[in-house]
Amino acid sequence: MRDWDRERVGEVLEGAGVDAWGVAANAPRLPLAPPLPTAITLLKRFDRAELSGVEHGPHETYYAGYLRLNAALDTAAATLVEGLRAAGVAAEYVPPTVPEELYETIADWGDAGVFAHKTAATRAGLGWIGKTALFVSPEFGPRVRLATVFTDLALEAGTPVAEGRCGTCRRCVDACPAGAGRDVTWRAGMPREALYDEKACEAETERYPDLGGVCGVCIAVCPWGRDG
Numbered sequence: 001m002r003d004w005d006r007e008r009v010g011e012v013l014e015g016a017g018v019d020a021w022g023v024a025a026n027a028p029r030l031p032l033a034p035p036l037p038t039a040i041t042l043l044k045r046f047d048r049a050e051l052s053g054v055e056h057g058p059h060e061t062y063y064a065g066y067l068r069l070n071a072a073l074d075t076a077a078a079t080l081v082e083g084l085r086a087a088g089v090a091a092e093y094v095p096p097t098v099p100e101e102l103y104e105t106i107a108d109w110g111d112a113g114v115f116a117h118k119t120a121a122t123r124a125g126l127g128w129i130g131k132t133a134l135f136v137s138p139e140f141g142p143r144v145r146l147a148t149v150f151t152d153l154a155l156e157a158g159t160p161v162a163e164g165r166c167g168t169c170r171r172c173v174d175a176c177p178a179g180a181g182r183d184v185t186w187r188a189g190m191p192r193e194a195l196y197d198e199k200a201c202e203a204e205t206e207r208y209p210d211l212g213g214v215c216g217v218c219i220a221v222c223p224w225g226r227d228g
Helices: 006-015 060-086 100-105 117-123 171-175 198-205 217-221
Strands: 020-025 038-045 091-094 144-151
Touching: 006 020, 006 060, 020 117, 038 060, 038 117, 060 091, 060 144, 117 144, 171 217
Parallel strands: none
Antiparallel strands: 020 038, 038 144, 091 144
16 A cells, blocks of 8 residues: 555645645644644635625625535545545544534634634645734635644644735725724734634624625635635
8 A cells, every 4th residue: 555645645635626735733732633743734715706796795605605615625634534544544634614503502603612724724834814814825815715634644844824924905904894803913823802803703794694604705805816
């Protein structure tokens, strides 16, 4: 059996339709992460049509894209985990979000105990956190969904991104219907409340219960990756 290495991981993820991926060291251990030393971040991007018009508010096409990407990431992560385990390598994954049937059980998303995939992604060097707490890829902007596979397979980690690269841009801050952004440059380890108002964001998303509590305005207006 062929040994698992970075090349083989890439082949599996590419075959599963993942648009980008990266590796982070799970040390110091990421909050709520499994006790495995390597974190593999998987990234899938939205189609352009799924975000058309979202700058004016979320719609069913956007929500369908959100669900599509979550399902695709679940499948890709499960495929990688299955392959690693078959080779005797420890592996488990954290899905993009909590199961939909558990949404109504979460009273406070700011204290929901949900693993932050974007933190692993920045540590893997895939991007940074923007001014409304979005993960921003330099290639795709914030128009992505993420999942994370944890393993004890030894893989070289990427160079972590430790500071935001949004500069003076504040389009997401100005567009946010909840006024949640604070126009602050993110730095690794920064408390979330110093970056944006999570409670205001949560209150805004609760206006869209039929769309899974998503908003997406800040995702749509970000100039990063718009032409990608």
